[in-house]
Amino acid sequence: MLETPICDAYIRITRTADHLLVYEDFFITDHYGKSIKIPLYTETAQEKEASPYLLYQVEISKKGHAKLIIQNIAIFANVTAILSMLLPPYRKDEAILSISLKEPHFSSKSHEVAIDPKGGIDAMLQEVIIPTSITVHLGRPNRDGENLTVPFLYYLKNVASSEIYPTWPREAIKANVWAQMSLALNRVFTEWYRSQGYNFDITNSTAYDQAFVKNRVIYDNVAEIVEEVFQEYIQKKNFTEPFYAEYCDGKIAQCPGMKQWGTQDLATRGYDALSILQYYYGDTIRIVSSDTIQDIRPSYPGTPLQLGSVGKDVAMLQAFLNAIAINYPAIRPIFPVNGEFETATQSAVRTFQRQFNLTVDGIVGRTTWYRISFIFVAVRKLAELGSLGYLSTLYSGVWQQRVLRQGDRSVETQLMQYYLSSIRLFYPEIPEVSIDGRFGAGTYNAILAFQKRFGLTADGLVGQATWDRIYQVYTSISNQLPPTNAPLPYPGIPLQLGTSGDAVEAVQNAINKLAKQYTDIPSVNVDGIFGAATRNAIRNFQSLFDLTADGIVGVKTWELLFSIAAQLQANTADTAILQHQLNMIAKYYPSVDSVPVSGVFDEATQASLTDFQTLMGLPLKEGTDALTIDVLDSCFHELSS
Known part of the structure; x- marks a missing residue:
């Protein structure tokens, strides 16, 4: 078939x-660009070791x-065999164009690619899409080569025609096409190459991805199967x-994934395509489909995430950081994962930036976003067979x-520990646990205590019954939990000029909360470094609250600073509610x-409150009292309904 129909060409x-x-x-x-079918002689060998094809050369002028x-x-x-060609205009320097296709072969690669956290960056899309087109780099990713953007459907037909024999049983071809589709979609989902700065989505190097041959013939029975299962993975x-x-040929190379030659053998023994895949990948795999067909779009939200940001991008960021914290315990997990970028999220971002040598500003711009996503892919092994x-x-x-x-170490354990820590505030017989994702002796004892308290089998295992009961108890008390942005525990040593780290960052955030209410306390830059500005602010705080004004954060200064900051945070929330009601x-x-x-x-809030008290015939008082709050709540809910 010709992309542009040309009559009377010489073949x-x-x-x-x-x-x-x-x-x-x-x-x-014809007007569709199709030529007549040309019959050619070929081999009919049936042995697997034979090459069941003959090679030809086509010359068109x-x-x-x-x-x-x-x-x-x-x-x-x-x-x-369908051969797509485009005859370019005549040029003296390109009077003859010779293209040599690779002889049919099988991948001798193993697709497991090691991830180096110090290397490139990676990203994660929010949903699985079927791309309308895909850009293929012809060669290894770090080598010069042509980039071809082709329709995704054509890409799959090309890969299938390049990787396997069209004479194989139908179920073997179908199983291979599903594997090829899934591998390509995994590259798209993780933005594997784009997020590392490359301008393509996948390569045709079988050492890294899967075969794609420019200008190759497409076999009609292979194309038919690809069209049948398109959008399935x-x-x-x-x-x-x-x-x-992951897959390999199973002869020249061995790998823990699917063996291409083995699929042919299984199909001849009566296995269907799904059974073939489950034979190699296990019974937990399934075939699903996506109705979302669209252009590939970058996952970065487009604008930086920072204090005050809200939405699903923030929730995804929080989930990524929590997963990373399992492997990098310096990062404090963020709970609850609520899509609100507050100080706990900012602190986790800063720690991550410090850990991976990024600019420490607590803001998630493009570079930080893609590095977080890359490390998330690494620790969750999303681009590996053992994901x-x-x-x-x-x-x-x-x-x-x-x-x-x-003995487990997982994000599920981490979340369960958060639930138990919250429940413990109301059920003190449950021992304290660390929210670190590691199921150690402390977590085991806490699970035993929970199971005994709530009438479950006390085996220390968290199956569905125990998990569901933990979540049920947590949700019943969740609206009574104190604010989640609790400060770090006292670090054990005084903080002073020259100190740095998360504890200093927490102190700076607390100072800034107080600075909004106490004009004598200046706000400071939150950078985790105890500089002169932080020392001066601490001195002012200590003088204001009758502590020794030495500019050093010891135990007494730490406890009072965070106690007042927590009280102000609670008061701020209450005041915001009051203002909304007014x-x-x-x-x-x-x-x-x-x-x-x-x-x-x-003063404006006090004046508005006085207006309300006058309207309702209430005693005029500065601030709020129980009677005013009761009447205000009643009036607000009546108007809201």
Whole structure:
């Protein structure tokens, strides 16, 4: 088939082995660009060791166009080979274009690619898409080569025609196509190459990805199967990402994944395509489909995430950081994962940036976003055969269908520890646990205590019954939990000029909370470094609250600083609610002035509150009292309904 129909072109076909001329004539394409079918002789060998094809060379010429010579075209018995060609205009320097296709082969690669956390960066899309097109780099990723952007459907037909024989049983071909589809979608889902700065999505190097041959013939039976299963891919149960379906030929190379020659053998023994895949990849895989067909779009939100940001991108960021914290315990897990970029998230981001030599500003710009995503892919092994999985439903409280036990290290254990820590505030008989994702003796004892307290089998295992009960108890008390942005425990040594780290960062955040209410305390830059500005702010705080003004944060200064900061945070939340209620009432009662929802109880808030007290005939008092709050709540809820 010609991409641009050309009539009366001259075609010449010779057999590669003996250069025998087998066809020579002018041919005419129809208005679809299709030529007539040309019958060619080929082998019919049935043995697996034989090569069931013959190689041919096609020569095409037309006045005004360069002559095109394509070598090593494999022709199989009873299979139609479709060759797409485009004759370029004639140029003196390119009067003859010769293209040599690779002889049909099988991948001798293992797709496991080691991830070096010090190397490139990676990213993660939020959903599995079927791309409308894909850009293929011809060669190894770090070598110069042409980039071809082709329709994704054509890409799959090309890969399948390049990787396997079209004479294989239908179920063997289908199993291989599913594996090829899944591998390609995994590269797209993880933005494997794009996020490392490359301008392509996948390579045709079988050492890294899978075969793709420019200008190759497409076999009609292979194309038919690709079209049948297009939009379908392999996924492990309970995982979000397309399964990284590692495979190799099984003869020249061995790998822990699927063996291409083995699929042919299994198919002849009566296995269907799914059974073949489960034979190699296990019973937990399934075939799923996606109706989302769209262009590939970058996962970076487009604008930096920082204090005050909210939404699903922040929730994804928090989930990524929590998973990374399992392997990098200096990063404090963020709970709850609520999509709100608060100080706990900022602190975790800063620690991550410090850990991986990025600019420490607590802001998630493009560089930080892709590095976080890369490390997440690394620790969860999403681009490997042994993936730990992207558990998109984890923070919904749903049991992840895996029993947790002593010795485990996982994000499921980490979340369970957070639930237990919250429950312990109301059930003190449950021992304290560390939220570190490691199922050690402390977590085991806490699980035993929980199971005894709530009438479960006390075996120290977290199966579905125990998980569901833990989540049920947690949700029943979650609205009574104190603010989650609790400070770090006292680090054990005084903080002073020259000190740095998370503890200093926490002190600086607390100083800035106080600075909003106490004008004598200056705000400071939150950089985790105890400089002169931080020392001066601490001195002012100590003088204001009758402590020794030495500019050093010892135990007494630490405890008082965070106690007042926590109280101000609670008061800020209460004041913000009050201001919101006054604004609702002001919509219906013009005598009550509206106020900015700032969380600061200022003169405007007091004036509006006095307006409300006057309207309702309440005693005029500065600040709030129980009677005013009760009437305000009642009025607000009545108007809201």
